Amino acid sequence: MALFTYFDCESDAGAAQKATCLSVAAVTVDENFKIIDQWKINSKFKRSRPFEIDAMLAHNIPVEVIENEKLSNGELVDEWEKRFKALAERGTIFVGYNSMNYDNILLQNTLFINLKWPYITNKEQFDLLPAIRAASVFAPGALNYELNEKGNTSFRLQSMLTANNIHTEGAHDSLFDTIATKNLAKKLFEKAPEVFNASIALRKKKDVLPKIKEGIFCWHESFFKAKIYCGMYLGESIFPGWYYLFDLKKNPDDILKLNRDELKTSLRASPKYIRTCKSNRAPIIMSSEFALHDDEYKNLGLSEIKKRYNLLKKHKDELAAKIRDIVEEQYAEKQEFDQEQLQPEQKIYSLTGELSSEERNLMYQFNQNDSLQEKKRIFNLFKRGDIKTLAEMKLFDDFSEDEFCQVLTKRDLKRVKKRIAKNILDMSDKPSPFIKIPAQQARLDTLKLVAEKNEDHEKMEQLDSLDRYLEKMKLDFAS
Numbered sequence: 001m002a003l004f005t006y007f008d009c010e011s012d013a014g015a016a017q018k019a020t021c022l023s024v025a026a027v028t029v030d031e032n033f034k035i036i037d038q039w040k041i042n043s044k045f046k047r048s049r050p051f052e053i054d055a056m057l058a059h060n061i062p063v064e065v066i067e068n069e070k071l072s073n074g075e076l077v078d079e080w081e082k083r084f085k086a087l088a089e090r091g092t093i094f095v096g097y098n099s100m101n102y103d104n105i106l107l108q109n110t111l112f113i114n115l116k117w118p119y120i121t122n123k124e125q126f127d128l129l130p131a132i133r134a135a136s137v138f139a140p141g142a143l144n145y146e147l148n149e150k151g152n153t154s155f156r157l158q159s160m161l162t163a164n165n166i167h168t169e170g171a172h173d174s175l176f177d178t179i180a181t182k183n184l185a186k187k188l189f190e191k192a193p194e195v196f197n198a199s200i201a202l203r204k205k206k207d208v209l210p211k212i213k214e215g216i217f218c219w220h221e222s223f224f225k226a227k228i229y230c231g232m233y234l235g236e237s238i239f240p241g242w243y244y245l246f247d248l249k250k251n252p253d254d255i256l257k258l259n260r261d262e263l264k265t266s267l268r269a270s271p272k273y274i275r276t277c278k279s280n281r282a283p284i285i286m287s288s289e290f291a292l293h294d295d296e297y298k299n300l301g302l303s304e305i306k307k308r309y310n311l312l313k314k315h316k317d318e319l320a321a322k323i324r325d326i327v328e329e330q331y332a333e334k335q336e337f338d339q340e341q342l343q344p345e346q347k348i349y350s351l352t353g354e355l356s357s358e359e360r361n362l363m364y365q366f367n368q369n370d371s372l373q374e375k376k377r378i379f380n381l382f383k384r385g386d387i388k389t390l391a392e393m394k395l396f397d398d399f400s401e402d403e404f405c406q407v408l409t410k411r412d413l414k415r416v417k418k419r420i421a422k423n424i425l426d427m428s429d430k431p432s433p434f435i436k437i438p439a440q441q442a443r444l445d446t447l448k449l450v451a452e453k454n455e456d457h458e459k460m461e462q463l464d465s466l467d468r469y470l471e472k473m474k475l476d477f478a479s
Contacts, residue, residue: 004030006178006182007025007026008024012056017105022043023042023043024080025175025178027178028087040174041071044067046073048420050435051435059173062465072398095185097128097177113394124204128185130284135188136226137228138194138293143164146163157181161184164184206279215232228293229245229247231249234246238324238327241279243276244323248308344386344389362381366391372403392416437473448463
């Protein structure tokens with residue numbers, strides 16, 4: 001029996017890499033969408049992290065409610081990891097709405113900075129949002145869609161729920177949004193089963209290449225609106241698990257005759273005929289006949305598409321090698337200009353790729369041991385400075401200052417607080433994994449003026465509450 005676990009997070013920032021998860025909910029169902037289990041975990045704020053004003057206004061959870069939650073943020077992370085690990089062991093398929101771009105990133109980054117292995121959901125996962133977008137072009141009429149203020153199809157969750165008469169108790173609540181996502185998935189399953197089945201077919205990375213390596217197929221991409229592409233596999237890219245696809249709307253005869261410089265120029269031109277398939281994003285691959293849903297491919301005709309496929313098939317390895325060479329050169333040039341030192345919180349991919357089994361075991365022990373003396377012993381075994389910094393931050397967030405000083409020293413505490421202050425009180429535009437209080441207070445001032453002009457007393461009170469929290473935090477770290 002297949003299990004699906006739908007989940008959603010509410011956080012304090014729009015960028016997942018900077019955010020702290022304040023609430024996570026999950027609903028596990030069987031293949032017939034019968035609920036087997038559901039739960040929700042809330043927590044307090046993280047001591048070292050400010051919040052983004054717009055994110056707090058979006059989920060509308062009052063500061064006072066968050067401050068009075070029973071669990072610390074560290075306890076939420078521990079419980080989240082425990083429950084998701086248990087679900088992963090049962091073979092559940094993790095599902096979210098825009099989870100590839102937010103919830104999964106938030107989960108991974110949250111686990112990483114808490115010295116936990118971040119890739120719990122990677123083996124079995126898919127994102128419902130691309131499936132909903134795919135249905136709009138591959139199964140037109142199956143679902144209803146609203147238009148946004150720019151006249152484009154809106155794929156926002158709340159908009160999709162309204163358009164398809166799916167009731168929810170309240171927007172931007174992690175459990176209500178999770179249940180609504182599950183109900184939207186059920187409607188997709190009922191109304192567009194081909195799209196739903198395609199959306200879960202390639203949830204394992206290893207299944208992607210065998211599916212696309214031979215023949216003509218369709219996929220979709222979405223930038224403002226969803227669009228059908230019809231093409232073929234060209235070859236591996238310079239990044240593992242990413243594959244070049246050739247859009248057969250472009251006549252390959254025009255490309256094969258180009259020299260290197262001409263090919264390099266053509267790769268920059270729009271529309272782009274080389275697309276990328278990422279095996280870790282559960283791509284939705286449909287048969288070539290679905291190209292006829294698009295007027296350009298319909299006018300081109302399947303016979304011409306097949307003719308172009310047969311021509312390119314003979315030369316695809318050579319063309320792919322030329323493209324890899326050009327892209328590798330461009331990537332190397334970019335890297336030369338991107339040498340800014342990253343902070344430990346930003347090194348999830350480089351650090352996890354380098355960790356030995358011994359280091360991972362030490363991180364696990366550091367989390368599992370409740371004894372402060374044991375934490376001290378294990379901390380001293382860490383060899384990497386980046387891991388030590390993350391461990392120091394975790395100690396600061398999870399324990400009182402007195403407890404912190406039982407593991408490290410008062411001088412260490414002062415240094416850690418100085419590091420936090422440097423990041424969250426920074427007034428520059430320099431990129432950072434931390435939200436900056438001055439920027440958020442500037443945003444508050446703008447919103448207060450608007451609320452005052454509109455005589456929106458409820459909004460003014462809400463903004464004042466957010467301002468008080470940030471001001472207190474600023475004073476705590478400025479001292």
